[in-house]
């Protein structure tokens with residue numbers, strides 16, 4: 001029996017809607033418990049890193065940069081510079097005497113070697129502690145090299161992962177609006193908040209192409225600096241990962257009058273809704289009928305196989321824990337399509353409104369978790385009889401140690417899960433994990449593998 005820490009109780013909703021609902025969220029993680037949430041620097045890096053022709057330099061100790069070493073599946077159709085994990089590798093001496101000279105030297109050397117279109121310099125905890133003037137160094141190098149060198153104020157301790165998203169949006173806002181918008185159609189949009197994991201953005205772009213829409217820029221999956229500069233010429237911003245990119249969408253609405261839509265490309269329902277909403281927003285009748293045709297073709301092509309998986313998975317129970325809350329909504333719906341009940345759901349960066357919506361969407365007895373930790377996850381996996389965890393790299397070992405199936409829905413995965421064929425990939429992944437014969441060897445209840453129940 002694992003107890004919830006006293007100071008965490010307001011961030012966990014148990015006991016259904018009847019228990020009342022005023023979730024505490026958006027706060028610093030509790031000292032003493034290991035949070036599943038990433039730091040500010042990580043939040044900003046996740047957002048900006050898929051811009052493939054920019055230089056990404058982590059100003060800090062090499063350990064902060066280690067997580068970027070090509071473990072994320074953000075693909076590029078051209079340059080591969082984003083896959084390099086550059087760091088200023090700050091050492092003891094730099095901490096004592098300051099790291100500005102080193103930053104200047106590393107930046108100029110990297111720009112001379114790789115000739116990037118722009119450079120992002122990420123501040124980490126230690127930079128905030130020693131007080132390097134990153135802005136000044138970036139300004140100097142920018143002037144000398146003739147490219148945008150943009151500081152990202154993402155010291156790890158400055159807040160939560162969400163503050164990292166904001167820092168990234170502020171950095172992006174320095175690029176948007178700095179190039180000519182000639183030749184951009186009225187039927188055009190920017191894709192925001194998709195990170196092209198396993199090439200997902202290419203599939204979404206293909207749907208938009210079939211609808212007759214010009215995609216001006218993708219921010220930030222398969223992103224290009226020159227396209228982001230022209231993004232203010234598009235008629236619409238379509239935001240998927242709303243946690244990370246809403247700040248930029250709001251800024252572009254205010255400054256350039258571009259409306260935005262909050263969508264999800266995961267699951268049949270949300271994918272179809274996204275395409276219909278985009279067609280309606282762009283207000284073109286012919287496009288609406290093309291969209292209807294696209295949706296019915298795509299759904300028809302995946303349904304027979306999907307029904308088979310549903311037959312095998314019906315009655316399984318899932319725990320969903322992701323970075324952003326909006327993705328959890330799609331996961332709950334996609335799992336329902338497969339006959340799976342979500343018994344625990346949570347996120348790293350949800351706000352009160354997100355959790356209210358999540359409570360409405362989920363079943364009465366679903367446990368909701370904000371900024372959780374491994375002990376809480378282990379507790380609910382056991383108490384709720386979970387068969388499947390959907391999460392990222394930090395949740396994977398918890399699943400395997402407890403002997404339940406796991407589906408990676410984070411940036412580390414290599415399988416495309418967006419769009420219609422992505423839904424089929426998701427079903428296959430869930431099926432192969434939940435119904436793996438290996439679980440029948442575990443000394444616990446197994447519904448789907450034919451193992452003995454304990």
Ligand code: SF4
Pocket residue numbers: 039040041042060063064123124125126154155156157
């Ligand atoms: S918390 Fe600080 S030291 Fe740790 S990875 Fe983030 S920026 Fe680096």
